Amino acid sequence: MTERTIYLDRNARPSESRKITVRAYRWYASVELDRDNYVDATTTRGQEPELPSAYKEALDRVRLASTDRIWYDGYPGSFSWGEGARWITLPVQFSQVEATIQALRLAELENEYSQLHALADRLQLPVDEWLAPGERELVRGIDFQSPPQTFLNFLRGKSKHWGLRLNGRATTGSVWIRPTLLPVQKTIREMYPDRYPQWVDRWSGYVEPEDAPIRPWVGGRDQDLSHGANPIHFDDVDVSTDNDCPCGMPLRDQWDDGKAHTAHHAAWAFGIRVPKNLMWPGNLAVVTPQSPISWRKLAAKAGRMPMRENHYDFNSWSYLGEPEEAPNNDRAFLLKANEYVIGYLVGTDTNEHSRLDLLDESTSGASDDTLRPRIDLIWTAGSYRGQGIASKLVHALAEDFGCQVGDVSWSTPISDAGRQLARRLSPEGIWVS
Numbered sequence: 001m002t003e004r005t006i007y008l009d010r011n012a013r014p015s016e017s018r019k020i021t022v023r024a025y026r027w028y029a030s031v032e033l034d035r036d037n038y039v040d041a042t043t044t045r046g047q048e049p050e051l052p053s054a055y056k057e058a059l060d061r062v063r064l065a066s067t068d069r070i071w072y073d074g075y076p077g078s079f080s081w082g083e084g085a086r087w088i089t090l091p092v093q094f095s096q097v098e099a100t101i102q103a104l105r106l107a108e109l110e111n112e113y114s115q116l117h118a119l120a121d122r123l124q125l126p127v128d129e130w131l132a133p134g135e136r137e138l139v140r141g142i143d144f145q146s147p148p149q150t151f152l153n154f155l156r157g158k159s160k161h162w163g164l165r166l167n168g169r170a171t172t173g174s175v176w177i178r179p180t181l182l183p184v185q186k187t188i189r190e191m192y193p194d195r196y197p198q199w200v201d202r203w204s205g206y207v208e209p210e211d212a213p214i215r216p217w218v219g220g221r222d223q224d225l226s227h228g229a230n231p232i233h234f235d236d237v238d239v240s241t242d243n244d245c246p247c248g249m250p251l252r253d254q255w256d257d258g259k260a261h262t263a264h265h266a267a268w269a270f271g272i273r274v275p276k277n278l279m280w281p282g283n284l285a286v287v288t289p290q291s292p293i294s295w296r297k298l299a300a301k302a303g304r305m306p307m308r309e310n311h312y313d314f315n316s317w318s319y320l321g322e323p324e325e326a327p328n329n330d331r332a333f334l335l336k337a338n339e340y341v342i343g344y345l346v347g348t349d350t351n352e353h354s355r356l357d358l359l360d361e362s363t364s365g366a367s368d369d370t371l372r373p374r375i376d377l378i379w380t381a382g383s384y385r386g387q388g389i390a391s392k393l394v395h396a397l398a399e400d401f402g403c404q405v406g407d408v409s410w411s412t413p414i415s416d417a418g419r420q421l422a423r424r425l426s427p428e429g430i431w432v433s
């Protein structure tokens with residue numbers, strides 16, 4: 001199906017006309033009515049118009065019935081559309097595209113919504129009937145048209161939405177179902193009636209009639225291990241928890257089921273996986289702005305860990321363009337264990353330092369203009385902390401520069417963990433810059 005555009009206002013310039021665009025996706029077509037310029041032209045500035053409520057209601061009915069149809073056809077995904085009067089999006093089956101265009105045209109030009117309602121009526125599936133209580137066999141070609149497994153998946157989605165347990169099985173030409181209400185879902189719906197308006201429990205008191213059909217037993221997990229079980233007791237305990245994970249990601253509002261956090265947390269805990277095609281003899285690599293890009297990318301990946309953990313705005317390693325010579329010998333030390341980068345130190349050479357006494361936390365005022373390597377940032381993977389990794393990295397920095405550990409400089413402000421490390425490495429005091 002080719003994308004096409006239909007202009008509704010014959011006398012207006014195309015740029016000012018309302019227009020309907022039809023886009024084809026794999027499972028359905030999206031009929032989109034663009035009223036953006038029309039709304040601008042017909043409303044006073046600063047007033048955001050609204051669709052008439054009768055129009056909105058008709059559109060909602062079409063959307064509800066139409067999306068159900070598309071799921072019923074086997075579409076496994078979800079839908080999204082905006083709110084408001086400027087854009088109206090209706091996902092519909094390919095066979096309904098013309099009817100949808102006509103119904104929208106009538107609604108727009110004549111404020112007449114009967115065709116939208118007629119479309120919704122035609123698309124409406126008997127979900128209520130399908131999910132009624134009781135053991136039943138629904139037969140393909142009589143009760144439904146989709147392939148049985150597709151139909152069963154659709155019913156499972158609907159049941160979940162209604163808080164039902166389906167107990168369903170697809171056969172070659174039919175599905176067997178026995179929808180029952182989960183006690184916990186009943187409790188939730190009775191606790192929050194405002195969240196479930198018009199919800200009626202049709203299932204709890206249902207008694208199977210004498211002549212109920214008997215589902216053929218085909219083996220498998222037919223045994224209901226919750227039969228006769230006692231319901232769970234629920235309570236509310238006053239608990240306060242951190243909203244931030246140690247890795248720096250928020251623990252609440254995990255919109256993607258926590259997938260992004262899970263991936264980041266694994267990298268934070270185990271370190272960054274070393275690409276298999278990267279030859280890395282030994283376990284320490286010194287990456288400079290002139291290193292091959294794969295190494296500089298690895299350093300940047302490592303740099304993202306402390307960035308997220310400490311909520312910095314910038315990555316401590318940013319050399320991702322062409323190889324370049326950095327003025328202060330900027331470099332990143334990567335330490336490897338178990339094929340992961342588990343330690344990361346960024347250093348640079350500078351010659352403005354002052355002395356910090358770590359015992360009484362005083363700066364002696366003594367300034368120093370010796371060229372020294374300075375630690376800008378150290379990070380150790382979560383699972384490797386407390387094993388002296390950071391201290392090894394400081395030694396590596398000193399050795400690389402050709403000085404003693406006590407000669408390196410620390411960039412301020414120094415974190416608590418950094419202070420503890422500095423105290424261990426140079427108890428008498430350190431250079432800071």
Ligand SMILES: [Zn+2]
Pocket residue numbers: 245246247248249261265
């Ligand atoms: Zn985490």
